[in-house]
Amino acid sequence: MTTFPMKRRDFLGGAAASAALAALPNTVSAAPMLTRSIPSSGERIPVIGMGTWITFNVGGNEALRRSRFEVLDAFFALGGGLVDSSPMYGSAQDVMGWCLERLPKGRGDGLISADKIWSPAGGTGPEQMEEARALWGLPKIDVMQVHNLVDWRDHLVSIRRAREAGRVRYVGITTSHGSRHERMAEIMASEPLDFIQLTYNIVDREAENRLLPMAADKGIGVIVNRPFQRGALIDRLEGEPLPGWAAEYEINNWPQFVLKFIVSHPAVTCAIPATSRVDHMRENMAALSGPLPDAKARERMRATVEAL
Amino acid sequence: MNLSSGLPYDAEVYAVLMADYNRRWLAMVLLMSALALAALWLAWRNHVQGPRLLGCVLAFMAAWVGVAHQGLMMAEVNFAASAYAAAWLAFAFWLAARLAFAPPPRRLEPGRLRLVGVLVMAAALVLYPALQVLAAVPPGATDLIGVAPNATALFAAGAALAVAPRRRFDLLIVPVLWSGVAGLHGYLLGLPADYLIPALLFFCVAAYAMQRKASPA
Numbered sequence: 001m002t003t004f005p006m007k008r009r010d011f012l013g014g015a016a017a018s019a020a021l022a023a024l025p026n027t028v029s030a031a032p033m034l035t036r037s038i039p040s041s042g043e044r045i046p047v048i049g050m051g052t053w054i055t056f057n058v059g060g061n062e063a064l065r066r067s068r069f070e071v072l073d074a075f076f077a078l079g080g081g082l083v084d085s086s087p088m089y090g091s092a093q094d095v096m097g098w099c100l101e102r103l104p105k106g107r108g109d110g111l112i113s114a115d116k117i118w119s120p121a122g123g124t125g126p127e128q129m130e131e132a133r134a135l136w137g138l139p140k141i142d143v144m145q146v147h148n149l150v151d152w153r154d155h156l157v158s159i160r161r162a163r164e165a166g167r168v169r170y171v172g173i174t175t176s177h178g179s180r181h182e183r184m185a186e187i188m189a190s191e192p193l194d195f196i197q198l199t200y201n202i203v204d205r206e207a208e209n210r211l212l213p214m215a216a217d218k219g220i221g222v223i224v225n226r227p228f229q230r231g232a233l234i235d236r237l238e239g240e241p242l243p244g245w246a247a248e249y250e251i252n253n254w255p256q257f258v259l260k261f262i263v264s265h266p267a268v269t270c271a272i273p274a275t276s277r278v279d280h281m282r283e284n285m286a287a288l289s290g291p292l293p294d295a296k297a298r299e300r301m302r303a304t305v306e307a308l
Numbered sequence: 309m310n311l312s313s314g315l316p317y318d319a320e321v322y323a324v325l326m327a328d329y330n331r332r333w334l335a336m337v338l339l340m341s342a343l344a345l346a347a348l349w350l351a352w353r354n355h356v357q358g359p360r361l362l363g364c365v366l367a368f369m370a371a372w373v374g375v376a377h378q379g380l381m382m383a384e385v386n387f388a389a390s391a392y393a394a395a396w397l398a399f400a401f402w403l404a405a406r407l408a409f410a411p412p413p414r415r416l417e418p419g420r421l422r423l424v425g426v427l428v429m430a431a432a433l434v435l436y437p438a439l440q441v442l443a444a445v446p447p448g449a450t451d452l453i454g455v456a457p458n459a460t461a462l463f464a465a466g467a468a469l470a471v472a473p474r475r476r477f478d479l480l481i482v483p484v485l486w487s488g489v490a491g492l493h494g495y496l497l498g499l500p501a502d503y504l505i506p507a508l509l510f511f512c513v514a515a516y517a518m519q520r521k522a523s524p525a
Contacts, residue, residue: 057317059325059384090316090385121387230314276318 033079033288036269038170039219040194045112047263048288049082050075050281051225051274056099057090067276069099073107074278078285082112084197084223084272085136086147087121087128093135101137113138114195114223114272116147116174117155125151125158133167143195143223145172149180149187156191170194176225178206188214197223200268202261202305203233212267221269224262228273233258240308249297250290255280259287261301264294317385319497326449326456329381333455336376340369340454341433344463348429351470354422359471363407366464369454370400370482377456392489396457399482403464406476424515425470428508432462439501451502458505461486465512477516484509 035044055071058064075083085092093115100108115132117125132141144162146155152173162168172195175184184196188211196215200207201224215222228234237254251257255273262271273284293301317325330337347365350358374396382389436459440450453459461483468479487509494502 054314054316054318057385058321059317059381061321061324061328064321064324088316088387090387276320 034263034290034292036221036263038194038221038269040170040221045270046079046081046110046288047268047270048080048259048285049084049112049114049223049270049272050080051272052083052085052092052096053089053225053274054230055274055276056085056092056095058095059091065095065098068095069102070278071276071281072096072099073103074281075285076103076107076110078282079110079288080285081110082114082143082223082270082272084114084143084225085132086116086118087132088116088118088147093132097135097137112142113140114143114145114172114197115141116145117158118147119150119155125155126162129158129162129167140167140169142168143170143172144168145174145195145197147174149173149175149183152187170221172196172221172223174198174223174225178204181206181211185210185214188218188220193218193220195221195223195269197225199226200224200262200265201227201229201233202258202302204229205302208265212265216267222267224268224271227259227262227271228255237305237308243304245297245300248291249293250286252286253283255283256287257301259284260290260293261298263287264292264298314496315493316387319499321385322497323446323449325381325385326451327446329377330448330450330452330455333376336372337452337455340372341452343369344429344433344453347463347467348426348433351422351426351429351467354471359407359410362467362471363403363410366467367400367404367408369460370396370403370464372454373457373460374400392457395482395485399464402482403479406479407472421515421519422470424512425466425468428466428512429463429470430466431504431508432459432466436462436501436504439504440499443499443501445499445501457486458490458502461490462505462508465509469512469516480509480513480516484513 034047036047037044050072056068058068072083083096085096087093100111113136115136117128121128123131129141129144132144133139144159146152146159156171156173159168159171163171171193173184173187173193174197175181176199178199181198184198187193188196196211198207198211200212212222234254237258240254242251242254242257246257249260251260259271259273262268275281275284343365347362350361374393378389378393378396383393432453437450437452441447451458453463465480465483468476468483472479487506490502490505494500
């Protein structure tokens with residue numbers, strides 16, 4: 001893990017973006033930002049991304065779309081990069097495209113788009129990838145993954161073909177809730193992959209046993225979903241006093257505590273918390289700065305949460 | 309799908325979409341409410357043509373729920389909606405075949421079961437919307453008979469008990485299955501009023517079973 005001073009020219013595309021950014025008081029434009037390399041390419045991405053499960057599935061209602069636009073705008077203004085979606089998430093891909101189209105010029109330049117092929121959504125893998133590009137309004141999807149390993153053999157072939165054609169940059173597979181870890185390990189052992197996506201958080205650490213060490217060993221990037229267990233983990237921790245030593249890591253609240261635990265694992269590339277609120281987005285994105293806990297501090301974090 | 313994932317949308321979004329839907333189809337909401345009142349009156353009067361007329365009304369309602377609520381509105385946010393839409397359309401055909409286009413029954417339903425059916429129909433019309441509002445669902449976003457599935461399933465089950473001859477237990481199958489969906493939906497979104505649907509469907513099935521035991525066909 002390294003940090004780098006974020007340059008304004010990397011962040012702002014022009015005067016319009018600058019004006020919009022000024023409206024966000026918690027902008028981290030001058031702060032060092034935590035990033036990690038994608039192992040297969042060396043490309044650096046911010047360690048906090050954004051998921052869209054539930055939060056961006058708002059159908060055609062314009063007021064709800066506008067509120068999600070505010071969330072996405074804040075995400076990019078605060079240094080965000082990777083955004084993950086899926087055809088399983090209802091209208092989330094379409095809403096994401098709608099929001100991206102309305103961002104101030106240059107605001108979304110740091111976007112790393114991540115999407116999935118999910119067989120039950122209907123259509124072939126190539127058709128789903130085409131639809132994803134159309135819905136996001138992008139010439140290419142950066143990370144294309146096989147959702148929950150469904151029909152993974154066929155879909156990996158399709159994704160690799162799309163990569164050869166320049167419509168995808170990275171190939172991945174996903175799972176969640178700690179399920180199908182055995183199968184994921186088998187695929188990691190036999191297939192060249194750029195990314196895996198799995199569930200990992202301070203109270204669900206099963207991935208530490210095999211998948212995270214294996215990803216580090218094989219040079220596969222790791223996207224972490226459900227960092228807050230869909231909010232249940234934060235609900236459990238809210239109201240408890242934050243330990244005083246957390247301030248050493250510039251941790252000011254429990255979401256940052258939980259996120260810093262995740263992204264301080266050496267194998268993790270990026271965590272993707274989902275939110276529909278700008279204030280929560282600000283809390284999440286604050287985990288992009290400050291020192292990361294080392295192994296000893298991570299153990300202290302784990303013990304703290306277990307004791308609550 | 310893993311249950312712990314819940315639904316792909318939350319209660320806030322569902323309420324907003326339901327309010328949009330009820331507003332967009334206000335004319336249909338009013339028409340369906342009028343038809344529901346007429347159906348309740350028909351069931352109460354126990355006219356010999358009641359089953360056929362009610363069959364027409366219920367089939368229309370079920371078809372509308374399948375096409376407009378599930379097929380158009382919910383399909384935007386829920387990948388399971390197209391399957392639900394198909395189930396509601398199948399139910400509409402079944403209601404038409406078993407009630408609307410069936411010959412009039414030779415004898416009418418005994419009073420006690422009919423009374424239970426009428427009460428369930430009235431609960432779908434009045435009690436369920438009232439409970440939703442009491443449970444903080446915005447009045448404009450309530451699930452109503454003929455346009456949304458929960459109230460329609462309950463109403464259809466009550467109507468089946470009220471007017472259908474006893475052997476037509478098949479008319480309760482889709483409402484019973486939907487009551488499971490409604491109860492789970494209510495649980496996952498924190499909408500306690502939706503628990504009324506499985507509770508009253510259980511009551512309907514129990515009433516049907518007791519009546520059948522007391523008076524075998």
